[in-house]
Amino acid sequence: MTTEIELPVPVLADRLALVERWAERHGVEAALRLAEAEDLADAVAKEITPESTVDTYKKSWWVWTRFCAVTELPELEGSRGALVAFVTWLLREGQQSGKGYAPSSASTHLAAAVVGLRERGVKVSGDDQAEACAALEGLAVKLLQAGERRGRGQAVGGDVEGLRTIARACPDTLAGDRDKALVLTGFNYASRSQDPAGLRTGDVTLHPQGLVVAVLTGKTKHSVRNAKIRYADDPEICPVRAYAAYRARLVDERGEQWADPSTPAFVGIDRWGHITGGMGPDSVTRAIKRISDRAGVPIAWTGHSLRIGLASVGRIAIADQGGWARHSRSMLGYMQRDDGWDDNAAAGLT
Template identity: 55%
Template sequence: MTDHQEHTVTGQLVPSSRQPDNRITHLHRQWAERHGVEAADRLASAEQLADAVAEQLVPQNTVDTYDKSWRVWQRFCSTQGFPETEGSRGALVAFVLWMLREGRGSTGYAPTSASTHLAGAVVRLRKAGIEVTKDDAGEARERLKKLATELKRHGERRGRGQAPAAHLDGVRQIAVTCDSSLTGLRDRALVLLSFHIAGRASEPAGLLATDIVAHERGLRVSVVVGKTELSVREVAVPYANVTVACPVRAYLAWRAALEATDPRFTKPDDPAFHTIDRWGHVGGAMSPDAVTATIARAAERAGIPIRWTGHSLRSGLATASRAKGKDALVIAAQGGWVPNSKSMMGYMRRADEWDDNASAGLA
């Protein structure tokens, strides 16, 4: 079996430098006995192709999370004297305890972060051909849940919690306080469009000009950098009744002003949103972090007392839509959520908890 194959992924030849893992080596021996060495080589190459395709289809932010989780696992193994290449039941439970007690040095991780790192470490162990059974990984997750409950019971709160949901008054206030400079036009368009598509910060960051098409009733937005299959979606954004807070007018005004500064911004593959420095110089596409920072600054400038993030606009759309009586399926389609998504339903409960309340009106 060859150690280096070239695989065709999304129309490109992608050389694979991966050494065949234990699973493929074992399969190769079985195939060679049944079908001969030449056929076994082809089947093993197909296995590596399947792995390469799977790797390319994993979103970059997920890859980054796995990398970070693996570094946390390596640090745990180094400080506790565990081998990195063993994912036993005891090692995983010890990993959970270590993360909650001292994983960040003098303090422990928040349970949500610990859960992410546990999942990432398990994925990486399995990708390396190391057996981690479902029962062992499941027990570590259950121990984490119970330990997290104990932390709450003892009054310990960790992590930032959920991003505060944006509200309509705040979104409109941001729109009003954005000035007519190129930066102000961009900020207004970014906040309003992100809110109306329920966008994660990575989604407006990944939009190209050609992904946003004017329609007589608004804009058609092709969100192509979604985190999941459902979040890659087509979103219709209608004109709003309040002119200053209209996402359609705001986006068209931003693009018209941008394109007037330089013909190169008229190209279809131009980023929908650009970085702009303090001197007004236009740069390349905004990163997700730049989108989050811009939203936070715009909210602070508008006098919103709680720091908003990119996710505030996403959760805010679900909350505000629910408060207006929109159906859950319509909200899910707009934001690319799975119908009855746990996270989406959590956002919507914020809108329901006062009006649809068991004790409301009883006294």
């Protein structure tokens, strides 16, 4: 017999059923304590979910509701047919412009829409979701067979000559010094756009051999890696000198408060020279594109160009020096890690 129980706050029907089962097993007081623990678990999950993930869920749910409006399907149904119809629509006409999404974007929208449905109490079968994924993969293959390739593809990688061109094109202003430091340091620790955006002044420390950058890594499970950046042989593109000059100018021109360890390492600066706060991942990406455009780099760089660039230039240099093919697996087998200074990946590249 089900125990009647009143909870102090409204809960979803499936949570209420769970609490009633706990009450049968352990009594009402224990069931209420377990319910409070579930609420805490929900709060912790919400707190540790990255903002970018939350933003993706919101955007994808909006895409799902737009699909439902167009097809006149109910929003709160995640049936096999609805999910397969969703991915088909995404690939054929899902964008607001009427064009289809790239398969990778469609896959993201499908996964996030399923999360949104489940958050709203809709039961979505794993088998039904898997069938929609299979349909998406099959339709993506058809697109490739038809010679249609969607998406931007891999970003162009930065290179040493591009760094030199960019450094020379940076104006003698605070923004110019910030741009130079952003690109040169980012290349030397293979940064993603979110890496410099998340840095605080205290995360970048001067060392006798260069800089140590405490970078938050991982998309789902986070840790901190201490990336080491050495002084470059060529002062013109030395990341350590560039960062030190930028920070000294920032404090000199805008005040000692910017020396505080809690302030952003890389600040946003508008067209009038006003500081707008810390840079976000999108503003880093836009800045790198703008910086490379200004320098006349043949193919504009993106937020991922610095990461691709160090990996490519470093691999090529090692392969050529050692006589390996540039994609050699045996070369990778020889690579061992030392202290990060003497075996620094960027050593000798700049």
